[in-house]
Amino acid sequence: xxxxxxxxxLAGGKGTRLHALTKKxxxxxxxxxxxxxxxxxxxxxxxxxxxDSVGVLTQYESVVLNNYIGNGSxxxxxxxxxxxxxxxxxxxxxxxxxxxxxxxxxxxxxDFLDSEEPQYVLILSGDHIYKTSYDQMLALHVKSKADCTIxxxxxxxxxxxxxxxxxxxxxxxxxxxxxxxxxPKSNLASMGVYVFTYKVLRQALVEDAKDxxxxxxxxxxxxxxMLAQKKKLVAYRFKGYWRDVGTLDSLHQANMELLPSQRSExxxxxxxxxxxxxxxxxxxxxxxxxxxxxKDCLINQGASIFGTCIKSVIxxxxxxxxxxxxxxxxxxxxxxxxxxxxxxxxxxxxxxxxKEKEVINKDSGKIVLLDYERNLQ
Amino acid sequence: xxNVVALVNLHNSxxxxxxxxxxxxxxxxxxxxxxxxxxxxxxxxxxxxDDIGIMIKNHSRSIIxxxxxxxxxxxxxxxxxxxxxINEEGIHNxxxxxxxxxxxxNDYFLxxxxxxxxxxxxxxxxxxxxxxxxxxEHIKSGKxxxxxxxxxxxxxKDFFGLNKITVNALGNVQKIDQVDPKDKEALIGLKTYVCxxxxxxxxxxxLKNISNVFTLDDLMLYIQKYGDIDIHAIEFxxxxxxxxxxxxxxDISMKFxxxxxxxxTAKIFTEDWKIFTRTHDTRPVYYGEKSNVxxxxxxxxxxxxxTVKNSILARNVTVEEGAVVEDSIIFSDSVxxxxxxxxxxxxxxxxxxxxxxxxxxxxxxHIYIPQGETI
Numbered sequence: 001x002x003x004x005x006x007x008x009x010l011a012g013g014k015g016t017r018l019h020a021l022t023k024k025x026x027x028x029x030x031x032x033x034x035x036x037x038x039x040x041x042x043x044x045x046x047x048x049x050x051x052d053s054v055g056v057l058t059q060y061e062s063v064v065l066n067n068y069i070g071n072g073s074x075x076x077x078x079x080x081x082x083x084x085x086x087x088x089x090x091x092x093x094x095x096x097x098x099x100x101x102x103x104x105x106x107x108x109x110x111d112f113l114d115s116e117e118p119q120y121v122l123i124l125s126g127d128h129i130y131k132t133s134y135d136q137m138l139a140l141h142v143k144s145k146a147d148c149t150i151x152x153x154x155x156x157x158x159x160x161x162x163x164x165x166x167x168x169x170x171x172x173x174x175x176x177x178x179x180x181x182x183x184p185k186s187n188l189a190s191m192g193v194y195v196f197t198y199k200v201l202r203q204a205l206v207e208d209a210k211d212x213x214x215x216x217x218x219x220x221x222x223x224x225x226m227l228a229q230k231k232k233l234v235a236y237r238f239k240g241y242w243r244d245v246g247t248l249d250s251l252h253q254a255n256m257e258l259l260p261s262q263r264s265e266x267x268x269x270x271x272x273x274x275x276x277x278x279x280x281x282x283x284x285x286x287x288x289x290x291x292x293x294x295k296d297c298l299i300n301q302g303a304s305i306f307g308t309c310i311k312s313v314i315x316x317x318x319x320x321x322x323x324x325x326x327x328x329x330x331x332x333x334x335x336x337x338x339x340x341x342x343x344x345x346x347x348x349x350x351x352x353x354x355k356e357k358e359v360i361n362k363d364s365g366k367i368v369l370l371d372y373e374r375n376l377q
Numbered sequence: 378x379x380n381v382v383a384l385v386n387l388h389n390s391x392x393x394x395x396x397x398x399x400x401x402x403x404x405x406x407x408x409x410x411x412x413x414x415x416x417x418x419x420x421x422x423x424x425x426x427d428d429i430g431i432m433i434k435n436h437s438r439s440i441i442x443x444x445x446x447x448x449x450x451x452x453x454x455x456x457x458x459x460x461x462x463i464n465e466e467g468i469h470n471x472x473x474x475x476x477x478x479x480x481x482x483n484d485y486f487l488x489x490x491x492x493x494x495x496x497x498x499x500x501x502x503x504x505x506x507x508x509x510x511x512x513x514e515h516i517k518s519g520k521x522x523x524x525x526x527x528x529x530x531x532x533x534k535d536f537f538g539l540n541k542i543t544v545n546a547l548g549n550v551q552k553i554d555q556v557d558p559k560d561k562e563a564l565i566g567l568k569t570y571v572c573x574x575x576x577x578x579x580x581x582x583x584l585k586n587i588s589n590v591f592t593l594d595d596l597m598l599y600i601q602k603y604g605d606i607d608i609h610a611i612e613f614x615x616x617x618x619x620x621x622x623x624x625x626x627x628d629i630s631m632k633f634x635x636x637x638x639x640x641x642t643a644k645i646f647t648e649d650w651k652i653f654t655r656t657h658d659t660r661p662v663y664y665g666e667k668s669n670v671x672x673x674x675x676x677x678x679x680x681x682x683x684t685v686k687n688s689i690l691a692r693n694v695t696v697e698e699g700a701v702v703e704d705s706i707i708f709s710d711s712v713x714x715x716x717x718x719x720x721x722x723x724x725x726x727x728x729x730x731x732x733x734x735x736x737x738x739x740x741x742x743h744i745y746i747p748q749g750e751t752i
Contacts, residue, residue: 034661035677073448260665260682270660271678280656284646285410287637290672290686300661301410301677304637314661 003053005138006118007046008109010102010192011039011126012059023371026058028126029065030251031332031350033258034300034313037068038245039126040075040278043084046122047075048274049134052082053116056126057105059098062088068279075277087112101216107205118198123218125192129254130242131268131276137236138195147200147231148223150174151193151238163189164219166235174233177223188235191242194218200231241268252347252367255313255330261296281333283316291322307337324354346370380493381512382486382574383426384462385417388434388476389568389592390501391538391621395745396723400439402620403500406708406726408633409676409691412443413620415654416503416645418450422653424508426496427457430486432479437463445655460486475591477584480577487578495577497593499568502539503618503629505645511611512571520609521576524550524597525569527613532556532563536619540566540594542610549607553598567613570597616644627723627743630706634674634689659692667698676709683713691726700730708748722746 011028022030028039039056046054054077058065065086071077072084087109089098099105106113106123113121120141122134141149152166160181166188167176177190196204204222208214214221226233245251257267270276283302288294293308302316307324315333320326324337327344334351337343343360349371354360361368390402390413397405403414414431421429429450433440441461444450451457462483467473476497486492494515496508504527515523526542529535536556541563543552556563570593584590590599601608618629636646646652659678664670669684678693683700691709696702699715708726713719717730721738725748730736733752738744746752 260663260680275658276660277658282651282653284637284652285408285674285676286662287634288670288673288675289638292671294664294668294670296666297664298661299664299675 003116003118005049005051005053005120005122006113006116006198007051007054007122007124007134008106008113009039009042009046009054009056009124009126010105011042011056011065012062012099012105013127022061024061025064026060026062027246029068030245031315032129032245032251033255034298034315036276036278038129039065039068040276041129041131042124042126043069043072043075043077044274044276045130045132045134046124047077047277049138051122051134052077052079053118054084055087055109055112056085057099057109058086058088059105062086074279083116085112101214101221102218103205103208103214103222104216106201107209107216110202110205113198113202121196121198121201123194123196127246128191128242128244129268130238130240132238132240133274134193134195137193137238140234140236141195141197144234145232146195146234147197148226149195149234149236150223151191152188152235153191153238153242155187155189157184157187160184160187160189164192166190168235172235172237174227174235177219177227177233179219188237190219191238192219193238195236200226241266248347248367248369252330252345256311256328258298258313259296259311260298261311281316289322292320302333307339378424378426378509378512379428380491381426381496381508382428382430382489382492382494383421383496383498383508384430384432384480385414385421386432386476386497386499386568386593387414387440388432388474388479389499389594390434391619393621393623393626395747396623396626396725399436399748401434401436401500404436404439404443405626406691407630408637408674409689409694409706409709411652411654413500413503414440414443415652416505417498417500419650419652420498420504420506420508421496422450422452423650424506425452426508427452428486428492429458430460430462430483432462432476432483434464434474434479435468437461443655449655450653472591476593477591477596481581484578484581487574492574495570495572495574497568497570497572501620502567502569503620503645504567504613504615505647505650506569506613506615511569511613514611515571515609518548518609518611520549521573521606522597522600523571523609523611525567525571525611525613526564527567527615527617528562529565529617530562532560532565533558535625536563536565536617538621539568539619540598542566544610547607548610550597550601550610553601564610564612565617566594566597567617568594569613571611618645623723623743623745624741627706630689631687634672634687637674638672657692665698668696678709683715725749728752 069086077084164179165184167186243254286303289306292305299314300316303318306322307320310327313330318331318335320337321339323340329346332350335348336353338356340357341354347369351372404412464479545551663680665682668681671686673688675690676692680695682698683696685702689706693710695712697715700713701718703720705722707724711728713730718735724746727749729751
């Protein structure tokens with residue numbers, strides 16, 4: 001008996017705009033919110049939607065990400081008849097190829113989907129921050145007898161030209177899809193989250209693979225072609241907190257939005273069930289020293305704060321030594337701020353060490369990134 | 378270590394009054410993140426011992442709830458084995474619900490071909506030890522039974538309730554006595570035993586004909602007094618902590634807190650020795666703009682807007698703006714509302730401090746607030 005739904009998470013992106021953070025790891029493996037990696041959100045959302053089969057499509061610098069995904073136990077995918085598998089490009093009889101696009105990544109793993117025999121396939125990106133259950137979207141897809149349902153976000157019309165924009169009729173049936181239109185006629189932006197009826201998807205992928213002119217991309221090729229073929233495509237209106245953390249500024253901003261002073265009712269709520277799951281680092285509890293000052297911060301287990309920490313997100317195994325000050329910054333695991341140092345408006349990559357009395361980015365007003373090799377971007 | 382079966386002995390855990398009324402010490406919280414059993418199990422994990430039995434005396438629900446998954450402590454969930462041992466026949470009779478009877482009821486492991494040595498470890502005595510070295514010394518001694526001991530100062534003050542031993546020139550146990558309250562320097566038995574499994578298996582038929590041997594401690598005393606074999610004594614050099622009262626629980630918790638500040642103070646929390654525990658998937662801690670936290674350990678899931686000094690907060694504790702928590706240990710999911718001042722308090726989980734403005738202990742005794750109380 002086949003499965004009802006299989007999720008496929010696209011996690012092969014390089015994330016070049018995150019500079020040194022993605023030099024050695026794929027963007028979905030980048031740390032976020034003091035405790036999480038970006039892909040934790042997608043995988044937790046899938047787990048919390050009672051979907052028990054998931055393929056994670058990895059490509060760029062996949063070692064860390066593949067290792068992190070493991071057997072999926074961090075998100076509970078190690079249960080009976082559950083499957084969580086990292087699907088990196090591989091050599092087959094027809095040769096070895098990198099994934100040429102999002103659609104090609106799914107096409108190259110069509111044997112995985114065939115073996116799972118799903119009725120529906122949920123395709124989503126592994127580099128977005130949001131908390132949801134896909135239940136309602138799947139229910140809409142089934143009820144509307146759609147071939148494809150696309151999750152959309154209502155964005156400011158001024159910002160719409162940055163996104164893939166969908167035009168819909170009065171029943172939210174999609175009539176047109178335009179990738180980054182110069183003059184957008186709608187404010188419904190595609191979130192890159194799709195539900196396909198598998199039979200339809202399979203046929204579309206096979207046809208697309210034969211098309212030498214295709215870029216093998218869902219937004220550019222698969223969706224427009226399905227519209228041209230008069231397939232039924234429906235928009236699902238997502239409401240809630242959703243962030244694309246593709247740049248240093250947006251990564252910093254999304255981290256800052258988690259701080260107590262900046263949280264709103266809309267902000268992702270970690271306390272409300274279901275939870276966002278992540279790796280437990282087996283860290284010791286965090287320690288705040290008698291000489292420390294901590295205000296408006298999010299601090300993970302394993303951190304030791306002896307200095308001053310204001311408006312910052314602090315990961316496990318971070319040490320802020322006595323007399324050091326960190327403000328408005330994001331410190332990833334293992335960062336050490338030595339005595340008397342000062343850090344402002346910064347993202348510090350894993351294991352970065354700031355020397356004694358060193359001053360980083362004071363009063364510049366811009367966000368800077370330092371990694372363990374100390375490359376200032 | 379494939380030829381070792383380890384038994385975590387919850388039968389001889391100390392009772393700490395109300396603190397252990399609804400749970401054993403094994404599942405009582407330590408430093409807001411751990412339970413006491415985590416130290417015993419992490420020693421085994423870090424020593425490469427993957428075949429483990431938990432000898433449960435009572436409150437099994439609390440233990441199983443804490444343990445939750447084998448994968449927390451075992452290196453390999455297929456080749457490793459974690460088993461809950463309950464003395465089903467004797468559990469309702471305090472005289473028969475002993476560690477020896479528990480082993481007798483669950484003695485299948487003694488018949489496993491790989492089980493050459495049995496290591497029995499306590500929960501109420503916390504120390505960081507590589508059991509692989511202990512077992513190597515046991516094998517090297519050629520003896521059938523070994524006991525692990527530690528040389529301590531202030532035995533009467535810190536270790537009353539345990540046994541002290543005398544070791545002869547050959548490194549074997551010469552005498553076993555109870556610790557006297559007046560004792561200063563002494564060699565304290567750590568309720569940690571290594572046995573050749575064949576010897577332990579062979580002892581059970583003989584025990585049927587002997588009265589007054591109910592526990593492993595009794596067995597060791599009997600062998601030492603009347604047996605024709607020697608018990609080898611293996612010294613553990615390092616810090617040892619024994620929790621047997623609420624005040625000791627408090628003092629040791631604060632020592633562990635200081636260990637996180639300075640890794641040299643207690644030598645339990647060191648970078649080379651992970652303490653494994655189950656995850657609750659709680660978020661990092663929120664420190665609000667009005668938070669004032671000094672010299673404290675805080676577990677994930679907490680929300681702090683008030684003042685916290687010299688304290689330990691477990692998972693999901695809320696300290697509202699204007700509240701003060703000093704010299705206190707607050708268990709998980711508790712709430713301290715605005716305007717409340719706590720000092721010298723040990724508050725069990727799910728407690729709520731709502732309207733009483735001050736709960737302040739005297740210097741010698743800490744105030745214990747039972748689980749779920751609303752003050």
